[in-house]
Amino acid sequence: MSDKTTSSGGNPDLADFGPDRIRNVVLIGPSSSGKTTLVETLLAVGGAIPRAGSVADGTTVCDFDEAEHAHGRSMSLSVAPLVYEGTKVNLIDTPGYADFVGELRAGLRAADCALFVVAANEGIDHATTALWRECADVGMPRVVAITKLDHARADYDGVLAQAQAAFGEKVLPLFMPVAESGDLVGLVGLLSGRFYDHRGVGVRPVPLEDSPAAPQAAVEAELRGTLIEGVIEESEDETLMDRYLGGEEISEDALIDDLERAVARGSFYPVVATCASGIGCVELLDLLVRGFPPPATHPTPSLFTPAGVATDGLPCDPDTTLVAEVVKTTSDPYVGRVSLVRVFSGTLDGDETVHVSGHFSSFFGVDGGHAEHDEDERVGSLGHPFGKHQQPAKRVVAGDIALIGRLSRAETGDTLSHVDEPRLLRPWNMPTPLLPVALEAATKTDDDKLPEALTRLAAEDPSLRIENNPETRQLVLWSMGESHADECLNRLRNRFGVNVDQIDVRVPLRETFARRSTGHGRHVKQSGGHGQYAICEIEVEPLPGGSGFEFQESVVGGVVPRQFIPSVEKGVRAQMDKGVRSGHPLVDVRVTLTGGKAHSVDSSDAAFQTAGALALRDAAESAGVAILEPYDEIAVFIPDDLIGAVMSDLSSRRGRLLGTDKDDDDRTVVRAHVPATELVRYSIDLRSATHGTGTFTRTLDHYEPMPDDLAARYLG
Template sequence: MADKAGGGAAGAAGRAPEADRPDMVRNVALVGHSGSGKTTLVEALLTATGTVQRAGRVEDGTTVSDFDEVEVRQQRSVNLSVAPLVHNGIKINLLDTPGYADFVGDLRAGLRAADAALFVVSAAESMDGLTRMIWDECAAVGMPRAVVITKNDHQRADFEEVLATCQEAFGEGVAPLYLPVVTNGRLNGLIGLITQRFCNYATGSRTENAPGPDYQERIEQHRGPLIEGIIQESEDESLMDRYLSGEEIDPKVLIEDLEKAVARGGFYPVLATGGGVGAKEVLDLIVQGFPSPLEHPLPEVTSVDGRPVPGVSCDPEGPLVAEVVKTTSDPYVGRISLVRVFSGTLRPDMAVHVSGHGLGDRGHEDHDVDERIGALSSPLGKQQRTVGRCVAGDIVAVAKLSRAETGDTLSDKERPLLMRAWTMPDPLLPVAIQPRSKADDDKLGQALQRLVAEDPTLRLENNAETRQLVLWCMGEAHADVLLDRLSRRHGVEVEKVDLRVPLRETFGGRCQAMGRNVKQTGGHGQFAICHLEVEPLPSGGGFEFVDKIVGGVVPRQFIPSVEKGVRTQMQRGVVAGYPMVDVRVTLYDGKAHPVDSSDMAFQIAGALALKEAAAKVPTLLLEPVDEVSVLVADDYVGAVMSDLSSRRGRVLGTEPVGVGRTLVRAEIPELEITRYAIDLRSMSHGTGTFQRSFLRYEPLPPHLVEKVAG
């Protein structure tokens, strides 16, 4: 860390950094909401290490650097990107994750590829709910974390207030390692609380000297809690007694204990940056305080048939186990796979096995194929710099993996393996689309398959009932980006259409009806008469066919024909064209002809009888009802319950989940929740999530029948 002596920035512009050993790598995910300053921080770190030669310029009010110019212009903050650099001989892969809740899939992919997380919070803005949720996810798996408070040079910056917010949101163990020194709205330097040295950037270069007396009160306010927090994490049990007795603890001892506590996920230092100040301090923390891939447990590894495979570790000489964490495709460049190597060494022109399992419900078919690795490169924005290999623990871009999708495992061809997939959120916003022209229709299928391969949070549905193509997305921004990619990358124009919810029909009462199919056209005619009794069943009763024929008035071989005709007509519907459900049909009489009766004749008669019954008694339209579970912060429970009731929902109950969160269970018609993913996010300020599952069909209220069925 910057408090520790030694260590200048190292790096070379245009040279692709390449690690020889896992202990020479640090993989760090940058997490924070859009506008928190993640990408600006990445630019500052790249500039500080000489990876790029100049700082970003301003374009349309947005900072743009050479390494990320294309991404900034085209949907900045919605993609996972990687920026490799070198500091003090250590290769650092910075994984800049999206800052919008709609792209939490890419965010989790970045966490999967990382061994530590750097939470980026703006000193000029409030913290969002997504950042708090991701902190809890990292805590659940023990991922090492630190916090960088950015924009301390902003006119609205308030470091102390944001620090207090972080400590309240993230809990114990969050303490500042540096304090920003702002003079006349300019961030001039940082005060290291352990060494009590002032890192002065006022002249444009970094120098160190003792802080003035004006800062002593502020230093003492924060230094005591910091030292006590470090000592509590120390393995030296005598350290606390020595400190309480008034002994001054050697800063080197404190720094070593701090680094150990950070690496094992027990302490979370807070740093400050702004206007180019603080880059070296952040780099030192990453190199010295964050763990190497050797210290991070591997995800579960199995054979492709699910048998556990013990003993796989982060060893360059071990069996190859790598994972595709991001996929991009371009009609001209082809498919590029961003790969984290967990074990073994990946080399160009290497034959590998590609395994993808477990996402069949989202349009990703299980697959096991052999492919050959193309060129390996170190990505930096739009640049792809060739490298000769990628050892365990490192991240690399791989060309020409034509079948590999995001989440797939790469392994040795002779020893296929599979990594347990990371948790992906369910896409809950349905968006119906249709091509604008015949030419678009011809290209749409292949383009959608490419999008599905890139994005595991996208689910593609061809609804046979409504005959609609539906994209299940994470939110409105996700949907807009997908449609833009269809147009911009693949030249396919589509338009959104109203989503149709599949309804059902049923009988509203009991009646008897006759189906008469008697035709004589010369030669063999058609003769079939059947008498049916039709009655509704309770919700979920399905279909029952009862045979009450006596005396052979309908020959035994034609009774299944009547049932088949009834079932066919039920599938087509009898009034509004929706499938019919929850019906009991009883065949109790009929007539046949020894020559003109046939299987088809009785099928038609059965269908005609069902249609005649529909003319005698009312039919009801049924709408699907889902069981919905909404997980939300306690502050929003009342608003969520009121909203569910306004959607014709029935709230079944609530139960506490952890600290400060409540699960609300309800039953609600599908017609009322097609856009609930958007509305809940707005209502809960991004903190609410929900799950839904089909429950049953219920009668559609009369005042909605004409509106929905019309």
């Protein structure tokens, strides 16, 4: 690990690797931390491309689409492989912006280990800590790469100290960067005690005393002692610490073996310093190959039959039953739907027929545009991904990642398995979209194309939810934030040719009577021939919130024939659905039919339905109507130092605080009841107030009267 001096160069056939010689490494880090640049530098150092930022045809490896160029950041994951020291390393680049946490979680699902990227000129903030927590939640082994050491404001020592404070004492450097005349020239290996000279072609190890690092020998010795003690603490040899403290010199090979085992089990997080010139990248590749675990050591997600019956897991073995998962879906205008797939077991062969299982709603309760499906489909083109390019493949084995073309029904999160032994993987935890965007087709042509385009959009992105709200009669796209919503609308326009307008989101309100009242409904028409005749008298009284609707009758003397009493109730219910003042449903009232009149010939079911509706509207004129608004119970997850600001903001939204709970060491959950009308843009405001670190959940709790000044807007 410590003596690597050259890169392997060149990429052989990417299919010539078994599970034990594959590493799936996801790059995690905040936006602008340098993940994509690091990927391209590693590809260049590893010989996969001639130079950072290029492939054979001169285009970039991690191509940005038009929207990504406009935003200046990556908004989707991409995969690029390289071969280093006989091992295939699939580098999975993910977005660092909070709006695209769905892509991040897909990358975590596809990977077995993570390269956590932090910029030396930016340091550790709450957003970076939140990303570390995402890795910790799935038990992902991690190596930390501190990038941009050549930046004018780089502060390696400061960022390292911040990382150790934020992530724990097991975050320890393996190398110390060395500068000469202000320029980074190499690294000191803290285990080997050698200087790795990057001045010139390749990497040249030289004795420490003959290097520019000689003046830093005391610092190097202190860091080396801390590193060795940290490695020994993780050793399975319980005698090692006593031997070390007793003065015994522990061999470098023994320390490296213990280090690699600790990294693989996710209990130790070594730090490597890097920059775009390539310094640190050979050392980092060596660590990724030797320290990170192969796919077989990573637990396979829970496995079921399509009927939902749990089954035994399968080994990461090319010779067993096929189980793979779609971790990303895109739509190409020329080849149709393209699926990025992680193969967990078995072998995926080109042109074979696979079973596609999609059971999103079974696990998460809502389909959000992801209807359940089970069907057989033939694999179209099969290849190894290389950014937005691919290398054709005849087969892809367990542990590897593939691109499949023309699976017409496969969606992100779906399982691919053998047609004779269908299986279903439990999808990874999808983030809940909390920003609603109401859409309206720009033209009739757009209206015709919109449903299909939204279906395809939902198939690509499980972090979207599409809602046709029957109460507000709006089409609502629930997204993760403004950038996510903008990117989705951009895809609708540029990829699917559908233009939509954004309109104000309507919150489903309710009406109820403000006080007890009576109403008179008269529906009498005589226009020759059979007429219509129905008169009814009703009393209406409000009920406590959540009581619903009650209908009673106290008719005396048969003034309303018995067969027409249900007709009055039906008419009242129909009018309640329409509302009596603001167009919102009427709830929580008791209606009593007290009297009326009928005609022996002209009375009918329809006439008394109309009379019942008219009577309810008449009662509302004298009683007055109160507007009820929904209150959600929300739980806001925030860093401890932002509690005051968040609680103050919730109070300004007419929220009622319910209390706080501790989430973990440095995070708190604030709970409150807040009107839903005040939460339409809360995901945006919370992200701004908490620098991207705050999240929240919401569930409908109850309805209660809206203040008169606000209700006046709806009562006209």
